[in-house]
Amino acid sequence: MELTDKQREALDFIERYIAIHTVPPKLQEIADGIGIRSRGVAHRYVQALRDAGYLDASRGEHRGIRLLKTNPYRPESTLPMLGRIAAGKPIEAIPGQDDLDLTDFFGGNHYAIQVRGDSMIEAGILDGDTAIVRFSETAKNGDIVVALIDESETTLKRFQRSRDGKYIKLIPANSEMEPMIFESERIRIQGVLIGQLRKY
Numbered sequence: 548m549e550l551t552d553k554q555r556e557a558l559d560f561i562e563r564y565i566a567i568h569t570v571p572p573k574l575q576e577i578a579d580g581i582g583i584r585s586r587g588v589a590h591r592y593v594q595a596l597r598d599a600g601y602l603d604a605s606r607g608e609h610r611g612i613r614l615l616k617t618n619p620y621r622p623e624s625t626l627p628m629l630g631r632i633a634a635g636k637p638i639e640a641i642p643g644q645d646d647l648d649l650t651d652f653f654g655g656n657h658y659a660i661q662v663r664g665d666s667m668i669e670a671g672i673l674d675g676d677t678a679i680v681r682f683s684e685t686a687k688n689g690d691i692v693v694a695l696i697d698e699s700e701t702t703l704k705r706f707q708r709s710r711d712g713k714y715i716k717l718i719p720a721n722s723e724m725e726p727m728i729f730e731s732e733r734i735r736i737q738g739v740l741i742g743q744l745r746k747y
Contacts, residue, residue, distance in 0.1 A: 550595070550596070551595075553581065554595050554596060554599075557577055557589065557593070557596065558596055558602075560572070560580040560581050561577065561596075561614070562614065562619060564576065564577075565620075566618055566620035569658055571611070571612035571613065571614075571682070572610070572612070574586045574589045574590055574593070577589040577593070593612065600615060600616075601615060602614050602615055610682060610684060613656040614656075629658050629659070629660050630660060631661045631663050632660045632662060632678070632702065633666075633700075633702050633703070634662045634665065634666045634667045634674070634702070634719075635663070635665060635666045635724075658679075658680055658738065659677050659744075660677070660678050660680060661675070661676075661678075662675065662676045662677070662743075665721060666724050667703060667704070667719060667720045667721065669720040669721055669722065670691065670720035672703070672740075673745065675745070676745050677743060677744040678693075678740055678743050679740070679741055679742040679744065680737075680738035680739065681738055681739050681741045682737075683739045684736050686706045686736050686739055688706060688708060689705065690705070690739045691703065691704070691739070692704065692705075692736050692738065692739055692740065693736070693739075694706070694715075694734050694735070694737070695736075696734060698735070701737065702717065703740070704727070707726075708731070712731060713730065714729065714731060715728070715729050715730075715733075715734045717734075
């Protein structure tokens with residue numbers, strides 16, 4: 548399927564955006580980036596790019612776009628090392644500048660983050676491990692997630708939502724620590740753990 552000029556412009560913007568920000572753009576950001584007003588038109592471009600095999604777009608996720616081909620603006624063999632994350636008391640993740648050469652192994656739409664603390668040791672996640680995380684704004688009960696608390700502190704914990712959806716429990720994998728319970732609106736999921744690395 549041959550792309551139109553505007554579809555190519557949309558693809559180019561998506562590739563550049565992911566290379567710079569490490570996360571895919573929202574539809575409004577695509578529209579703004581290529582100089583159109585309509586999110587609906589941007590959505591049609593994304594659909595066309597998906598049909599042509601350039602990307603995958605998960606329904607229901609604000610940043611659910613995933614590139615299916617090599618991003619020319621970013622070396623395919625690197626993952627962004629975004630900083631360090633607490634696995635004990637929540638701390639704010641600190642942005643970093645390093646790259647981790649493992650994208651070929653894990654695929655696109657992922658990032659790496661370094662664990663600090665011992666709250667996940669019973670899940671085999673130790674202080675100093677590097678967690679590999681899939682970008683996602685949603686999670687299922689039981690997933691180990693990167694959770695942003697009150698838009699300021701980030702932590703790695705097991706996710707559990709209450710039956711009525713009003714509360715989220717962030718559960719450590721350490722029998723000496725207590726779960727943390729928050730109103731749902733205080734928590735934003737930033738990714739789901741899919742692997743880890745450890746240097747001996």
